[in-house]
Amino acid sequence: MRSKAIPRALWALCLAGLAAGEAQAGDLAAFFVVGNGIPEYLSGQPGDPERGREIAIRRNKGNCLACHKMPIPDAQYHGEVAPDLAGVGSRMPEAELRLRIVNPKIVNPDTMMPSFYRISGLHRVAKQFRGKTILTPQEVEDVVAYLKTLRDDTD
């Protein structure tokens, strides 16, 4: 129903972190891409929407607000370079939300959006971030859990 960029039959096993061996991040957790989504929890357990909201706001974490307008009225400054995330939980199934955070380039290679759980295929990453993902698996799940609450079809 959404992007047809990835054939539904394609199963991609992503073991991107094998080469890096950076202490803090270590190897990436393996995940399966099914169609346009990642159906399973990255961390093996569901996220906490409250924490996800905080991560979305924090500049040194998700910083989703840098680019996206979001239904967070207490944060005054919202970006204008990416789609409004109000109602995104109604528009996109959980698996797709997860893939969009992990690596949105899988569905849209030209997107400006960073891949929040990826360490390979990047150019000149600053030393202190090399081999590290922007978010941890649990933080990805927290953001997914938060985005799932952004529904516009409930009232």
Next chain:
Amino acid sequence: MRRYWTGVPGVVAAVLLLAATTGAAQEGSAVYGDIMNDPRIKDHIVGDKHSGYVYATVATRDMQEDDFKNPAFTWVGLAEDLWGAAEGTAGKSCADCHGAVETLKGVSLGYPKYRDKTANMAALEHVINECRTERMGADAWKWESDQMLGMTAHVKLQSRGMPIDVAIDGPARPFFEKGREFYFQRRGQLDLSCNMCHLDNAGNMIRADLLSHGMGNGFPTYRLKWQKLGSLHRRFTGCNKNIRAEPFKRGSEEYTNLELFVMWRSNGLPSEAPSVRR
């Protein structure tokens, strides 16, 4: 990573972040609300090119327009003194060869410029240092030193209001191509290229910041955030760090080629150095 969420460091970080967010927010909407209604911006738009002036606040523009209010003139004053000061083993000053600084009117508009001697591009800083080391027998200035910033501002001031005019043909071409390649190359943990913000999203807000068109005609600029005059290469460094990319050295060939590309984009815009920016 999760350490952030517990303990004293986490609380301190959260409080600092909150303070920073609130500050930016208060500065915000009122400041950007009327920037496009200021009739002065018309002199800073040429065709589809927008000088950083167009994305500056009205208060920042006021500061730039008045040489007595523009803090960059502290550095220009320093350079005025340096212009006449004999230095080095040759015992020469800038004035001994160049005469009055006014003789350099228009000269800065063509930089970076290709030079046979070094077979690469030279920014204004490079030729100033060449004067110092080769003709004066003096030490080179550091790229971001007060002396260098002041002297580039002093020289560029002679061309204020004149259109930027860098050449990218002939031997400059391959360096221009390298600069362009840099500009469109994704980099850093955030995997962004210059064009994504400054070409495709100029005029859009990225959180509390208004994205500029990424022009170089105002540099060196007195940046309020820095509380100091700063070079274009310093700005490149800041941009690279923001996207968590490893920066290059100021004065490096990579940044000089990028400067060529950025100045080519700025061709036709009035030279505003030393400007004032956020």
